[in-house]
Each structure stands twice: as structure tokens, then as C-alpha cells.
Amino acid sequence: DIQLTQSPSSLSASVGDRVTITCQASQDITSHLNWYQHKPGKVPELLIYDVSTLQTGVPARFTATGSGTHFTLSISSLQPDDSATYYCQQFHNIPNFGGGTKVE
Amino acid sequence: EVQLVESGGGLVQPGGSLRLSCSASGFNFSSYAMHWVRQAPGKGLEYVSTITSNGGSTYYADSVKGRFTISRDNSKNILYLQMSSLRAEETAVYYCVKGKYSTSSGGFGPWGQGTLVTVSS
Numbered sequence: 001d002i003q004l005t006q007s008p009s010s011l012s013a014s015v016g017d018r019v020t021i022t023c024q025a026s027q028d029i030t031s032h033l034n035w036y037q038h039k040p041g042k043v044p045e046l047l048i049y050d051v052s053t054l055q056t057g058v059p060a061r062f063t064a065t066g067s068g069t070h071f072t073l074s075i076s077s078l079q080p081d082d083s084a085t086y087y088c089q090q091f092h093n094i095p096n097f098g099g100g101t102k103v104e
Numbered sequence: 105e106v107q108l109v110e111s112g113g114g115l116v117q118p119g120g121s122l123r124l125s126c127s128a129s130g131f132n133f134s135s136y137a138m139h140w141v142r143q144a145p146g147k148g149l150e151y152v153s154t155i156t157s158n159g160g161s162t163y164y165a166d167s168v169k170g171r172f173t174i175s176r177d178n179s180k181n182i183l184y185l186q187m188s189s190l191r192a193e194e195t196a197v198y199y200c201v202k203g204k205y206s207t208s209s210g211g212f213g214p215w216g217q218g219t220l221v222t223v224s225s
Contacts, residue, residue, distance in 0.1 A: 001166065034211045036149070044141075044149060046213030049204065055213070087149050091209050094163055095139075100148040 004098035023088035113219030126200030137203030157206035
């Protein structure tokens with residue numbers, strides 16, 4: 001089974017800060033990685049697919065990179081609306097999710 | 105607009121069975137893979153199962169393999185999840201999710217509002 005380890009598990013930052021979340025896979029998943037945003041009281045939403053492609057409507061302050069086993073999601077200028085838990089997910093094998101990163 | 109409406113959740117005793125349904129509209133249901141994802145109270149997202157667009161292939165998390173069965177009725181635009189031998193730790197909100205492609209690959213979304221399954225005596 002492929003394990004996805006996200007770090008940090010939570011972070012607190014100020015409006016305008018740049019934040020970066022890391023997702024480490026236990027084996028090579030090439031480019032088979034997505035990111036999701038889950039706001040309190042809402043359903044999760046696909047944020048980025050295939051490592052770095054922004055879903056329609058996602059602000060350009062979100063960027064993501066990576067390949068193989070190391071992936072990152074960055075928010076260039078944090079906004080209050082970005083408060084959420086972010087999950088990475090691989091679909092190289094049977095899909096699974098990382099443990100999540102809560103951004104406050 | 106894509107709409108996914110889950111139903112069938114509720115209270116079930118440990119060891120019991122339950123069938124969840126997801127009624128889909130707003131897209132060509134038979135062209136897309138569909139997924140089930142769950143979230144236990146206070147926990148993260150957990151993948152459950154996938155079915156390809158024509159129902160020809162199914163995939164399961166190890167934790168549910170042999171106990172859960174995913175299926176679909178493309179004539180009625182409905183996705184199902186038959187769950188048996190349920191355990192207390194499977195208490196969760198179960199989400200129906202549209203796949204990005206006809207196969208199991210790609211992103212998961214949009215998501216339904218979810219249905220709560222409570223496994224308790």
C-alpha cells in the first residue's frame with residue numbers, strides 16, 4: 001500500500017503569508033496526485049489534479065509541484081477564505097488520502 | 105449543474121448491513137467513474153471504493169474489501185454501496201463523488217453532501 005504523509009498536520013499563518021504544505025509518498029507515484037480543500041461545514045472540493053493543474057475557478061495564488069515521491073501545495077498570499085483542511089490523494093494504485101493539513 | 109444526492113444512511117448495529125444510494129443528475133452519468141469516500145467524526149478523508157463508467161471494474165480499500173460492494177445502474181443514474189458486517193469504527197459520513205474520467209484515474213469531484221452512517225448497539 002502507498003502511504004501519504006502530509007506535513008505539517010496544522011499551521012497558523014497571517015493574511016498575506018506564503019504557506020507550503022508537503023505530501024510525501026512512500027513510493028514513486030509519478031504524477032498521480034491530487035489536492036483537495038475541505039472547509040468546515042462544506043463538502044470537500046477538488047483543488048488541483050495531476051500534480052499541478054488547477055481546477056476551474058481555483059485562484060491563481062494556489063500552486064502545486066512535484067513528482068515521484070515529493071509534492072508540495074503552496075498558497076502565495078493567504079486569504080481568510082483559505083482556512084480549511086487540505087488533503088493530498090494519490091491514484092497511482094488503489095487511491096488513498098494523506099492525513100490532512102489544517103490551515104488557520 | 106452536477107447534483108449528487110446520497111441516501112440510505114442511518115443507525116445500524118455492529119455486524120449489520122446497509123445499502124447507500126446516490127442519485128446523480130446534471131451530467132452524463134454513464135460516462136464517468138464514481139467513487140465513495142468516507143469521513144469519520146473528527147478524522148480525515150478515507151477512500152472506500154470506485155466503479156468505472158460501465159461498471160466493468162471495481163476497486164476497494166483493503167479495509168472494506170470483501171464486505172462492501174459498489175455497483176451502479178446507468179439506466180437510472182444511481183450509484184450504490186452495499187455494506188455488510190459493519191463495525192463501530194465505520195461510523196462516518198459517506199460521500200458519493202463523481203470521477204474526472206471514465207476510469208479510476210484522475211481527480212474526485214464534485215462531491216455529494218454525504219449521508220451519515222452510525223454503527224452502534
